[in-house]
Amino acid sequence: MRFWVLKSEPDVFGFADLVRVGREPWNGVRNYQARNFLREMRPGDLCLFYHSNARPAGVAGVARVAAGAYPDDLQFDAQSRYFDPKSSPDNPRWSMVDVEPLVAFPGVVPLDVLRTLPEWADSALTRKGTRLSVLPATDEQFWAVLDAAGLSLEDLNRLTP
DNA sequence: GCCAACGTTGGC
DNA sequence: GCCAACGTTGGC
Numbered sequence: 296m297r298f299w300v301l302k303s304e305p306d307v308f309g310f311a312d313l314v315r316v317g318r319e320p321w322n323g324v325r326n327y328q329a330r331n332f333l334r335e336m337r338p339g340d341l342c343l344f345y346h347s348n349a350r351p352a353g354v355a356g357v358a359r360v361a362a363g364a365y366p367d368d369l370q371f372d373a374q375s376r377y378f379d380p381k382s383s384p385d386n387p388r389w390s391m392v393d394v395e396p397l398v399a400f401p402g403v404v405p406l407d408v409l410r411t412l413p414e415w416a417d418s419a420l421t422r423k424g425t426r427l428s429v430l431p432a433t434d435e436q437f438w439a440v441l442d443a444a445g446l447s448l449e450d451l452n453r454l455t456p
Numbered sequence: 457g458c459c460a461a462c463g464t465t466g467g468c
Numbered sequence: 469g470c471c472a473a474c475g476t477t478g479g480c
Contacts, residue, residue, distance in 0.1 A: 304478090326463075348478055406479080424461040426477050458480085465474075 298437040299332065299342045300420055301358065301394065302428040310344045310355035314396045322367045322391040323377045329429035334364040336392050343432060343440055344396075345420070346403065353405035354440050357451070362393035397454055400444040414439040 301321065303309065313319055324330055340360040346352055366387035369377035382388035409415045414436045419425045441451065 302478090350480090352479065423479080424477090426462060428477090460477100460479095462477080463475090465472100467472095468470090 297335070297337070297340045298432040298434060299336065299340060299360075300345050300354075300430045300432050301342045302345045302347045304348045305346045305355070306348065309346060309349075310358075310396065310399055313344065313356075313358060313394065314399060318361055318393055318395045320367075320391050321394050322369050324367070324391065324429060325377060325379070325389060326426075326428065329427055330390055332429045332431060333390050333392050335431075336360045337363055341397065341437065342394060343437065349403075351403060351405035351407070353403040353409065354400065354444070355403050356399040357397045357441075358394040359397045359455075360392055361395045364390040364392050367391040398446065398451065400446070402444070404440055404443045408443055409440070412436075412439045412443065 305311075308319070321333070324333060338360050342358040342360065343354045344356045344358045346355050366384075367377070367389040369375040370379040370382045370387060370389045371384060372378055373380075377389075379388055406421065410421050414433070415421050418436065419427055419430050420432075438448070441447070
């Protein structure tokens with residue numbers, strides 16, 4: 296199993312929204328590096344759900360990959376802001392995965408707390424100016440955040456059959 | 457709202 | 469292939 300970070304703006308779609316809908320296609324990613332990470336995701340992988348452009352910015356919960364990468368339908372929708380006229384159905388340029396909520400943290404683990412964790416020192420997430428919306432996390436990084444959220448491996452095992 | 461940092465675009 | 473201009477991201 297691998298670990299990831301997914302960024303989202305809570306004003307647009309926060310972790311509470313994911314809990315509400317139960318499952319969500321992670322569409323609209325239009326950055327090649329982020330897309331390549333999406334394509335590496337497998338069902339069951341766990342994602343730290345990061346709230347950006349928020350007060351405070353930080354990790355709000357854990358999501359699970361429910362479906363691996365498949366073509367992002369918005370790239371073919373001329374009405375969508377994510378429409379890509381250079382993409383074609385026989386060779387789709389952009390991908391998405393489905394995610395589902397696993398656990399909401401009791402409180403957001405803020406960015407300034409992440410920065411105090413040795414596992415997160417000088418990472419792409421905590422470094423200033425990084426704009427990647429999908430990025431990998433190490434096991435150590437993942438568990439450090441869970442620990443900071445007050446959750447244990449046992450808490451997570453209870454939720455992951 | 458500000459602004460630094462970055463990715464993308466397009467002219468050459 | 470370079471690089472300036474531009475648009476976007478994202479912390480504050």
